[in-house]
Amino acid sequence: MTSGSQAAAHPVDAAAGLLRYHFWMADTSPSRVTRLCALRDAMMADNLLAVAERGPALVHGHNLHLKRDKSRMRLGDLRPEWWSAGALVGARLGERYAFVATALGTIRHQGVGTPPPDTVEGLLYALPEDRYVVDPGRLATTFGHAGPVPRVSPWFGYFPLDPAHLAATDGILFVKDVPRTQAPRPASPTYE
Structure with a gap:
């Protein structure tokens, strides 16, 4: 795929990600929050990778989204844990991610x-x-x-x-x- 066709496909991927996110919002199971957090950071990682394809970039986001480690949250009795966007991008870009x-x-x-x-x-x-x-x-x-x-x-x-x-x-x-x-x-x- 060329970078032009990737740029054209990216809005379609974003729309599909948002549809998946809204689908899982209706889930009532205890895993709902974990799934939603993971989907959100996966979409963010896709956006960061699309930006990185165009060359070096400086992005700003919350530490919990950009760090290389798993993110965790306390929400009442729930303790969801998921891979952050930074962990996903860092795994893909290696030394090129800071x-x-x-x-x-x-x-x-x-x-x-x-x-x-x-x-x-x-x-x-x-x-x-x-x-x-x-x-x-x-x-x-x-x-x-x-x-x-x-x-x-x-x-x-x-x-x-x-x-x-x-x-x-x-x-x-x-x-x-x-x-x-x-x-x-x-x-x-x-x-x-």
């Missing part, structure tokens, strides 16, 4: 205060500047053998970095303090 995670220090207007010093965000928050791009490998050596502990966010809208996933992260973009820029949104599921 993931730079975003980490935040405080979001005071949402109740997210100063991070504990033994977390990734806490170590970065103690640095003097407001923004950094960090090499996760060098950061890991700063913590030594014990390693950082996971941070817990009191607000549903911020999912702290999971220290267990630092090895699969190519970089971290850290912002020390996030000012209020928009009205709070309603509650949503909690992702891990």
Whole structure:
């Protein structure tokens, strides 16, 4: 298939993916949420791969979609787990895929205060500047053998970095303090 015919087929693939997604929304089984999350990230991976066919690109998305590891979510008693779009794209592109995670220090207007010093965000928050791009490998050596502990966010809208996933992260973009820029949104599921 040429890149022109792939570009023409892509909207058809997207439409088919959306039809599949809406079909499974009617499912009432406990596996419904897992299936929907997996379908969503598979469609996102297809879009990312179509973008990558055209050449190098920088995309922005939530860490949970772009990371190379499985995504997990707590939704009441359910604990769905699925492969993220980044994991799917990373498996396909190999070394040509890089993931730079975003980490935040405080979001005071949402109740997210100063991070504990033994977390990734806490170590970065103690640095003097407001923004950094960090090499996760060098950061890991700063913590030594014990390693950082996971941070817990009191607000549903911020999912702290999971220290267990630092090895699969190519970089971290850290912002020390996030000012209020928009009205709070309603509650949503909690992702891990």
